Amino acid sequence: VLSIDDDLIIPCSTIQQAAKVWNTNRHSTVGFSPRLGGYEDIQKVYKYSGWKRTWLTGMYTIVLTKVCFFHRSFLKMYVDEVPKDMLDFIDQNRNCEDLAMSHTIARTSKAPPVWVEGIVYEKADEGISSGSEHFDIRGSCLEKLREVSGYWPWPAGYQKAVKIGSAKDFFSLLMDVRKV
Numbered sequence: 001v002l003s004i005d006d007d008l009i010i011p012c013s014t015i016q017q018a019a020k021v022w023n024t025n026r027h028s029t030v031g032f033s034p035r036l037g038g039y040e041d042i043q044k045v046y047k048y049s050g051w052k053r054t055w056l057t058g059m060y061t062i063v064l065t066k067v068c069f070f071h072r073s074f075l076k077m078y079v080d081e082v083p084k085d086m087l088d089f090i091d092q093n094r095n096c097e098d099l100a101m102s103h104t105i106a107r108t109s110k111a112p113p114v115w116v117e118g119i120v121y122e123k124a125d126e127g128i129s130s131g132s133e134h135f136d137i138r139g140s141c142l143e144k145l146r147e148v149s150g151y152w153p154w155p156a157g158y159q160k161a162v163k164i165g166s167a168k169d170f171f172s173l174l175m176d177v178r179k180v
Contacts, residue, residue: 019069062106
């Protein structure tokens with residue numbers, strides 16, 4: 001399944017590259033929007049961090065479904081297995097369906113998602129992520145998901161799939177790595 005929000009513009013070549021990556025990672029979410037969620041020891045709560053934290057650390061636990069590939073079997077699992085109180089939380093907050101899907105996939109696959117480098121244009125100026133309560137709601141969502149499942153299923157990911165244009169580019173990259 002290619003999951004894509006209606007306010008995004010993505011070149012076909014970018015989608016094709018992600019499809020190639022997904023074909024070698026069919027058990028995971030493969031997409032362009034990595035985020036980090038985890039337990040915050042000092043405050044004793046689960047926190048959702050934005051793009052900056054992933055960019056700074058290179059670590060992520062979630063790839064958002066705003067544009068990603070995942071196996072179609074996860075749609076049925078989502079419908080059949082996400083508890084009603086979690087679905088009520090999603091409806092009430094008009095938020096977190098993507099985190100619930102990511103949770104379903106991580107719980108089943110036990111594998112980290114894969115971040116793909118690519119060009120993605122967002123056309124919306126405002127949305128749920130622009131609100132002042134966004135990170136608090138998402139943190140509450142992570143806490144609720146942990147509560148309903150009984151554990152934290154997300155392994156951390158550190159990989160980023162980048163496109164190499166040709167065999168010549170690939171071998172040049174290998175030679176640069178060998179020099180290090």
